[in-house]
Amino acid sequence: MLYQSELELPRDVRDVLPNGALEMYRRTYNQTWRVTRASNERARDLAAHAAAWRRVKKAYTKNMDGEWVSRNAVAHLDDF
Numbered sequence: 001m002l003y004q005s006e007l008e009l010p011r012d013v014r015d016v017l018p019n020g021a022l023e024m025y026r027r028t029y030n031q032t033w034r035v036t037r038a039s040n041e042r043a044r045d046l047a048a049h050a051a052a053w054r055r056v057k058k059a060y061t062k063n064m065d066g067e068w069v070s071r072n073a074v075a076h077l078d079d080f
Helices: 019-035 039-060 073-075
Strands: 061-062 068-070
Touching: 019 039, 019 068, 039 061, 039 073, 068 073
Parallel strands: none
Antiparallel strands: 061 068
16 A cells, blocks of 8 residues: 555654654555565555665664654764
C-alpha cells in the first residue's frame, strides 16, 4: 500500500517523527514498496517499513528528551 500523504502513515510513526522525517519515511517506504518483490503483501510491507526506518535513523537521532531531531542540527549544536 502506498502512502499519499504523511497523515496516512501509521500512528506510531506519525506521533513520534518531526515533519521532515515523516516525509522522508513516506518517500522511502513508497520507493521500497515499488521495487520490492516479495511472496506476499505483508512481507513487502515489512520490508518497506524497515527500509523507511533505516533511512530516518541515518538522518535523525533521538535527543535527551527522546524526541527525534535532525543529525545535522545536533552536529551544529556541537560547534558551540
